[in-house]
Amino acid sequence: MQPSHRSAMNLYHPRYWPSWIGVALLRLLAYVPYATACRLGRALGRLIQRLGGSRRRIARRNLELCFPELDDSARERLLHAHFEVLGVGLFEIAHAWWGKDADLRPLVEISGLENLQAAAARGKGVLLLSAHFTSLEIGGRFLSMHMQFDAMYRQSDNPVFEWLLSRNRGRFCGEIIPRDSTKQMLRRIRAGHIVWYAPDQNTQRKKAVFPTFFGHIAATTPATHKLARLTGAAVVPFMAVRKDNDEGYRLVLEPPLDDFPTEDAVLDTQRINDILERWVRTYPEQYLWIHRRFRTRPTLEEPRMY
Numbered sequence: 001m002q003p004s005h006r007s008a009m010n011l012y013h014p015r016y017w018p019s020w021i022g023v024a025l026l027r028l029l030a031y032v033p034y035a036t037a038c039r040l041g042r043a044l045g046r047l048i049q050r051l052g053g054s055r056r057r058i059a060r061r062n063l064e065l066c067f068p069e070l071d072d073s074a075r076e077r078l079l080h081a082h083f084e085v086l087g088v089g090l091f092e093i094a095h096a097w098w099g100k101d102a103d104l105r106p107l108v109e110i111s112g113l114e115n116l117q118a119a120a121a122r123g124k125g126v127l128l129l130s131a132h133f134t135s136l137e138i139g140g141r142f143l144s145m146h147m148q149f150d151a152m153y154r155q156s157d158n159p160v161f162e163w164l165l166s167r168n169r170g171r172f173c174g175e176i177i178p179r180d181s182t183k184q185m186l187r188r189i190r191a192g193h194i195v196w197y198a199p200d201q202n203t204q205r206k207k208a209v210f211p212t213f214f215g216h217i218a219a220t221t222p223a224t225h226k227l228a229r230l231t232g233a234a235v236v237p238f239m240a241v242r243k244d245n246d247e248g249y250r251l252v253l254e255p256p257l258d259d260f261p262t263e264d265a266v267l268d269t270q271r272i273n274d275i276l277e278r279w280v281r282t283y284p285e286q287y288l289w290i291h292r293r294f295r296t297r298p299t300l301e302e303p304r305m306y
Contacts, residue, residue: 011160019160029094034107037091038246045087049080052290056083059289061306066214067284081285085242089134096138097168101145108142109243112253116147116194119234119256125189126256127227127235128196131276132288135249139240140196142251144172149194152177152185182223189231196238199223200276202295210298211270214277216305219296225268228261235260237275241283 012020032040049056059082063075070078095104119126128149130136140151151173156162169176174193177184188195199221200213208219228235234256241250261268280287294305
């Protein structure tokens with residue numbers, strides 16, 4: 001995806017020069033070797049933790065809500081580890097967008113690829129179910145080395161970053177689909193494509209159902225249930241996480257969900273949340289805790305979580 005002449009001129013307006021400086025710095029991170037990127041990323045994450053007051057407070061509150069069994073010191077260690085992983089994630093985005101396949105291949109271990117291949121062979125499309133782990137972007141790049149897929153994404157308010165995201169994801173995805181483009185997503189699934197998306201973030205009340213996540217009511221999109229019912233697509237859970245000790249990445253493709261969907265949107269969405277919670281409990285520091293997952297309550301009268 002290349003910008004038109006007019007849009008490119010708009011993107012080069014002086015008000016966007018700070019954004020382009022950020023893009024240039026991000027581009028440079030792609031040249032940092034993996035082991036060095038991990039060390040520098042953790043240091044950057046510690047700086048982000050010190051400077052990111054509101055995000056630090058959101059993450060701390062999420063950990064209080066989701067891990068009440070931990071004492072304060074254990075949650076602070078988890079918070080610290082999370083911000084270190086966030087810092088590494090910036091280097092991962094650079095490697096995902098500009099890294100060479102030859103450099104990336106030795107870093108990844110993939111299991112369950114046959115599950116995705118078998119689901120795709122049915123010809124009814126596949127919903128590739130993910131969650132917002134910090135390695136989500138590079139996980140998609142790794143998977144693209146084995147299977148072609150489309151990807152949903154959340155559009156950015158910054159036109160420079162919007163152009164950058166769509167251009168670079170477009171290099172390793174078949175199509176990129178804005179989050180609210182349901183018709184485009186349906187069309188691609190019905191054509192037999194694999195569509196990668198992550199339905200685990202807070203959703204507007206009018207669009208949400210309200211199952212639980214970590215024992216708390218969480219406004220969640222029922223899109224997985226609806227899309228599977230409309231298309232007959234298989235739902236294949238896909239997790240991409242970093243290994244311990246800077247040893248690379250683990251991609252896991254679980255078997256397609258059986259007996260899915262049912263006629264109950266809330267029950268099906270609860271099942272999705274339970275799968276994602278299982279993953280998060282296994283790799284808690286790698287989940288995106290800086291997002292206000294429990295922001296929208298079922299009614300306006302209920303107390304806020306943040």
